[in-house]
Amino acid sequence: MGRENIDNWHVSKCAKACDGCEEKFKDKQVLHSRLFFEEGEYIRQDFCEKCEAKAAPALSVWKTIFIVPPPPEEEAVKKENVESLLRKLLAKENEEDLNAIFILMVMLERKKIFVERDIQKAEDGRKLRIYEHKKTGESFIIIDPELKLDQLEHIQEEVVLLLGGKPRNVEPELPPDSEK
Numbered sequence: 001m002g003r004e005n006i007d008n009w010h011v012s013k014c015a016k017a018c019d020g021c022e023e024k025f026k027d028k029q030v031l032h033s034r035l036f037f038e039e040g041e042y043i044r045q046d047f048c049e050k051c052e053a054k055a056a057p058a059l060s061v062w063k064t065i066f067i068v069p070p071p072p073e074e075e076a077v078k079k080e081n082v083e084s085l086l087r088k089l090l091a092k093e094n095e096e097d098l099n100a101i102f103i104l105m106v107m108l109e110r111k112k113i114f115v116e117r118d119i120q121k122a123e124d125g126r127k128l129r130i131y132e133h134k135k136t137g138e139s140f141i142i143i144d145p146e147l148k149l150d151q152l153e154h155i156q157e158e159v160v161l162l163l164g165g166k167p168r169n170v171e172p173e174l175p176p177d178s179e180k
């Protein structure tokens, strides 16, 4: 299973505005998220209270809270922790980070910061897990990479490096005249 064929990656993000009336969500506004499956693709839509009543039937429906993300300057000075790293990777939407994102989410679930709300199975057999932040009420959809035990160790190592703020895949530096 290649990681490159994920076309439903964008489902993890909460919309900035209602998918019905297009009104912008306010900070801490309660909204309703719905997961649809259309033409082989998962689609997440977020609705305000009014539009939720008119929304089409969905695979999964849950309540969430819209949080205005903090300005980037503020984010940069904060010390990296498991949660801030998860948010950063989710915002970047890089498919190569999917494994790390999943590991971070599992760590946060164990710490009881997130709770799992639902699991959906995609047509290609992939699992989508819906997690809710216990304090803020935000929800995130995470693609479960269904890691094997031997992969797990490697990715956990990678995550530890990320948390320490060290760059990935650094070649060991050799002095120019060193023998090979």
Ligand SMILES: [Zn+2]
Residues within 6 Å of the ligand: 018, 019, 020, 021, 022, 023, 047, 048, 049, 050, 051, 052
């Ligand atoms: Zn609306």
